[in-house]
Amino acid sequence: MLNNLEKLRKERGVTLVDMADLLHVRYQTVSDKISGISDFKFQEAVLIQQNFFPEFDLVYLFSKDSEIKQPA
Template identity: 40%
Template sequence: MYNNLEAEIARKKIKKPDIAEKIGRTYNTLNLKISGKYPFTYDEALIIHESFFPECDFKELFKKSDLKNVS
């Protein structure tokens, strides 16, 4: 799961359908990618970063957290 990305979306009150449209994916597909079930392509991540979160560190924004290691 991309917790940092999810947090920034909420913090900036960005609508997920807007992000999905910008990267050419459906809302459902975007949610699957954010949850970690499908990977973001580099191009998708770059578009999201440059269009919505240019002030954020790219690596931190797309840092993936592994829920299996949470105890």
């Protein structure tokens, strides 16, 4: 589970459909990737970061370890 991404997505009101539209995939595909069933491609991760969370680091957003903190 990508806990950091999921937490920020909910806090900011970014829906799975918003992400799916950006990536041109089904919302279920985005849900599967966030939950860890499959992985985001690098370019997908970059698009999400740039469009929805530009102030956050890719490693922080897409870390499977919730212990990683956002760099200062």
